[in-house]
Amino acid sequence: MLEVRNLALGYGKVPVLAGVSLHVAAGEFVSLVGPSGSGKSTLLRAIAGLLKPLSGEIRRGFPKEALGFLFQEDALLPWRTARQNAALGLRIRGWPREKALGEAEAWLSRLGLQGLGDRFPHELSGGQRKRVALAQVLALRPRLLLMDEPFSSLDAILRMEITRDLLRLVEGEGISVLLVTHDLEEALALSDRVYLLSQGPRARIAKEYPVPFPRPRDPVGVRSDPRFGTLLKRLWQDLEEVALCAAS
Numbered sequence: 304m305l306e307v308r309n310l311a312l313g314y315g316k317v318p319v320l321a322g323v324s325l326h327v328a329a330g331e332f333v334s335l336v337g338p339s340g341s342g343k344s345t346l347l348r349a350i351a352g353l354l355k356p357l358s359g360e361i362r363r364g365f366p367k368e369a370l371g372f373l374f375q376e377d378a379l380l381p382w383r384t385a386r387q388n389a390a391l392g393l394r395i396r397g398w399p400r401e402k403a404l405g406e407a408e409a410w411l412s413r414l415g416l417q418g419l420g421d422r423f424p425h426e427l428s429g430g431q432r433k434r435v436a437l438a439q440v441l442a443l444r445p446r447l448l449l450m451d452e453p454f455s456s457l458d459a460i461l462r463m464e465i466t467r468d469l470l471r472l473v474e475g476e477g478i479s480v481l482l483v484t485h486d487l488e489e490a491l492a493l494s495d496r497v498y499l500l501s502q503g504p505r506a507r508i509a510k511e512y513p514v515p516f517p518r519p520r521d522p523v524g525v526r527s528d529p530r531f532g533t534l535l536k537r538l539w540q541d542l543e544e545v546a547l548c549a550a551s
């Protein structure tokens with residue numbers, strides 16, 4: 304689905320990332336964690352085609368149109384209703400108006416927003432706006448969804464609810480995901496594998512963790528599995544170690 308090989312990326316002379324290799328298989332949910340400033344967003348930007356690599360390769364096993372993005376700031380148009388916003392990507396792709404609005408409505412319902420299609424973004428809660436943004440992306444039927452801290456502005460309960468719905472939908476549709484998150488628990492609860500990035504400059508993949516919990520998965524229930532605690536502890540220790548290594 305996605306293969307990144309020996310990638311170097313940066314904005315100036317010293318690469319932010321160097322020698323980064325990772326992959327995401329079809330239907331796989333992969334998270335990327337690491338110290339602040341290590342280059343997680345930079346890597347995602349390059350995979351999205353927004354930043355040119357200094358060297359190395361990014362290979363996608365699907366056309367660029369099948370790449371979906373969800374970033375921290377939601378990009379809803381304030382003068383369009385929830386339904387029109389959810390239909391926006393489809394309209395840009397040339398879908399006729401009524402068909403696009405019908406499809407958008409179906410995705411709003413799948414995300415628990417039935418009856419709210421006529422509201423404008425300022426008439427929705429933060430969690431509901433995120434759901435509209437998610438409907439907009441999923442309506443485009445992406446093969447790989449890139450997400451950069453998409454739910455960081457939400458409180459813990461809303462975040463749990465939306466990630467549970469997200470997981471149900473991506474598992475159902477077989478969508479691959481690459482998620483950048485600061486939240487190690489979230490990374491473990493959602494993912495099949497987690498990559499830990501080392502501290503930059505010249506950050507690289509320090510470790511990779513297979514996550515053993517089967518699918519379909521309840522991202523809340525899985526947290527009471529004793530293996531979850533063990534993995535989380537290891538992840539915290541390794542994150543601390545890479546951060547300390549850089550500081551010394």
Ligand SMILES: Nc1ncnc2c1ncn2[C@@H]1O[C@H](COP(=O)(O)OP(=O)(O)OP(=O)(O)O)[C@@H](O)[C@H]1O
Binds near residue numbers: 314319343346
């Ligand atoms: N547009 C830019 N121009 C120059 N330097 C940049 C730019 N964007 C990011 N950087 C630098 O690149 C490095 C990596 O930034 P990036 O945002 O990718 O890290 P991150 O791991 O996503 O951080 P965080 O976890 O804090 O969001 C940082 O040192 C940052 O200052």
